Amino acid sequence: MPIPLHVPIESLTPALLDIHRAIESFNEEFEAVAWYSQRAAVATDPALKAVLEHNRDEELEHASMLLEWLRRNFPQLDEPMRTYLFTTLPITEVEQAQTQGSAPAAGAAASLNIGSMK
């Protein structure tokens, strides 16, 4: 189902409208992933099951491409993606671990921060 606009379309910038389109497409890709996954799970013919799984994987590729487009064009998305993606800690602990990492213990400090004295 499309995501409705909540304000008059004239009030939105072209950039924001593109982001909206990308988010809608991203939703549709994942919606298709859910459908293909469910149908593949119950398909009785092995050949049909393989086709459905193949199609599901294609949708995942499309969703990933859209997500990357959004990261590049929706600046607020970049930072949380860098925080959470491709980590191995429990997800709810990732942010805390990174916060601690940005304020390292004295033993790990890097510079005496002398810089310019002019």
Next chain:
Amino acid sequence: MASILKREFAPISDLAWNWIDSEAQRTLKQNLAARKVVDFSGPHGWELAAINLGRLENVKKDNVPWGIRQVQSLVETRIPFTLAQFELDNLTRGAKDVDNQPIIDAVEKAARFEDTAVFTGFDAGAIKGIVKTAAHDAIALGEPAAMASAVGQAVKTLITADVGGPYTLVLGQDEYFALLAAASKAPIPPYETVKQILQGEIVMSRVLKGGLVVSKRGGDFELTVGADYAIGYSQHDSKNVELFITESFTFRVIDPRAAVVLKTASTK
């Protein structure tokens, strides 16, 4: 992840690291003079190996004409010093007079190296210092009471060369203290007179012999720092821990007209 400093492998508490770092910072700020005078670019990180000089050299008119891009490599210093582990533990015990001399000695050495490179040069690192590149004839500094006159001439030289201010006087340690202590029959001490002429500051250098008047307008002298001063860890045994102070940097004079040397008998 271990850094080039390898601090995480040292048998040193956070309390002791904080103490070591603060002693080093204090000593650097006390000793560094060039950074009070020249433009600072950086820190650009350990990855920076050279600065772009924006020119070609060895240009050949072969079948395919070619040239080599000119760069100036950074110099990386690493000065070791040793601290006693038992003495560092005394920090945790609450001691306030922990022996800091090894830190001070190494850090002073590091500061002197940078200041020497900036003021008088470091040939092996292709650094031409301000003294050797200054475009104007040197002016005799004279006795403390006459320093104001010498500084006045230097400022006149810079203004005549269209080098705007404000101006800074950098004095060697001996000359600085002599000026500071100089008495005068005039109501204003020579030190204050010199500051009025400069409309700027007087900076003491522990490595310079004589003095320099330089413009602080910016764009004339550039200290490029890759990794700024930091303390790292080398090794330890049951009694001692060996650390080092390191930095990477280079320096270049962009406009040699922006400095006038004030010479004494010991100026090289």
